[in-house]
Amino acid sequence: MTASISTLEPLVPATQPAASGEMLAPLDADTGAGFSLGEVVRVSFDSLIANKTRSILTMLGVIIGVASVVALLSLGNGAQASITGQVQSIGTNLIFVIPGSANNRGPGGMATAQNLTMDDFQAISNLGLPLNGIAPQFSGNADIVAPAADKNATIIGTTPTNFVLQDLRPTSGALFDDGQSRAAAPVAVLGATLAKDLFGNGTAVGQTVRVKDQALRVVGVLAAKGGGGMGGSVDDQLFAPISFVQERLFGARTPDGNSYRVASITLSARNGDDIKPIQDRITVLLRDRHNLKVDGTSDDFTIMNQASFLSTLNSITSILTAFLAAIAGISLLVGGIGIMNIMLVSVTERTKEIGLRKAVGARGRDILLQFIVEALVVSVTGGIIGLLFGMLIAGLVTLSGALTATVSLSSVVLAVGFSLVVGLFFGIYPARRAARLNPIDALRYE
């Protein structure tokens, strides 16, 4: 015997019982447990760690895809929340009545028709609806001339109730009152930005501005409200008594000469449940006043409430968000193709390993499982890292103050779920190739 064989001395003669410890006891044919999932995951991690650079590069596709999907979804959510907030900052439970039908376009269509009048407003006011308030508006654009500057701006004719409904407060001076409103007094309340544009840092209250050769005394300046809202920000607007605006500035008399036109009527319901019945009663009233037949003829006015307004806006932002996320999803798809590519290379490279595993008893499905799990480990690990990156981007955007980008649970589930599906889908083909290798050919493969 050679020297090295002496290290085998612990071997015992076959005549001795197996209990001596250096012999292997017979092993049960099969415990029935098979290739456990824990082992599959461990084997997969072993091979992924063995090819660190490659695994990370493969993951990168999924990381970028998931990160962009998560970031875009959260930015979309943030934009939606911001729009909702702005709309709600106008006031709560608001109902808007505007002239023209929503189903018409062009002249006579929604907001361009001229068939809503001060008499309609009075009639609605007299219904005794459960309201916090009701206010008519008439608006137009005109040059506003101050001693030092002039500016084209939107002029809103309305009543003091409008300030309550829109929650507008003065920072200096006061708002015009009901007396001034009824008297069509030439007084104006300026939005914060407009006041600054016209008077700089000087005092606006007490000054006079001219609009269409009419002199208006500035009685107050509103607190800055920010945001955009529909029809521009109140910060850029001039508010004056509605009769003054209708009669003296824009000559908004109705064609029959008996009343004045209004651009919209804003109502605030006392509680949300009243909105629908209020709308129904206004519809009946206006159809009657406008002599519309009971059936057949469509409304020549439109009633909207904040909720329907919000849902329209939300559906627009949702579509935009989904569209952007879908584009980001394409990069996730490309990441999946990257996984398939690398898995195919890996199967070819490890042909010999697959042959060996099969020779020592791995079934086709054991090999299949191993390679699918490897693809899943890559894609799901990439998905989780991508999710963290997406959250980081959302967090940075929030910190920057532009938007409050929130990562919703649904986008987390979507991102991780999608990366799982990508791994499975693109992992199956290479795994099947591996599982079908003939062990004899695989063992001979060089």
Added chain:
Amino acid sequence: MSVISVTDLCKVYRMGEVDVPALCGVSFEIEPGEFVAIIGHSGSGKSTLMNMLGCLDTPTSGTYRLDGVETQNLNDDDLARVRSVKLGFVFQQYNLLPRQTALRNVEMPMIYRGVPAGVRKARAATALQMVGMTERMEHRPNELSGGQQQRVAIARALVGSPAIVLADEPTGALDTKTGEEIMDILTSLNHRQGLTVIIVTHEPEVAAYANRILTLRDGQLISDKRTSRPAAVAQQTPEMIL
């Protein structure tokens, strides 16, 4: 009872339009505890026979009973289970997993049998001890010499208590001295533990370690000789129920 019973085994490969018989009408039996060498030149059919004995391939006709199991009609999954439970392989190129320790390499076949981790580790350690590799259990193949790698491969073949160990040119990649060491280990396992060993080789020196030599030529068994070496005491392996 014979551990291996081969009757009229034939394997025909189809090359395009032509049938090429690689093995024809081979019959023999091997008793537990025998140390058999299968020799022949290249093209003699010994690799084909080896694949058949190793349940890596199925015969075109004839029967092969391994440790009580008729294998000729089994499907791929059942063949995998037979390999897992009844067979241990030793290859010319060792075929260890390069990035795994010796211990993990030896544990590997048992993973597919669902053996619990603790039992696996203990058995792998014992198997490595049997081939004198206790000191290097935590080394990876690239930290081991060729001879050491082949010892690990033998431990891997032993670890599942197989009915037979099949060694395909086990010394083919080793120098003469190391090759002798490997053959000594196989001989020792055969003698002391009654392990049934079948080696396929084209080297007469290697075949000389066996107590029985089967010679193949042109796909036929042309000689079946017993050498002067005594066969080991037979050791019963447990019956496997498939």
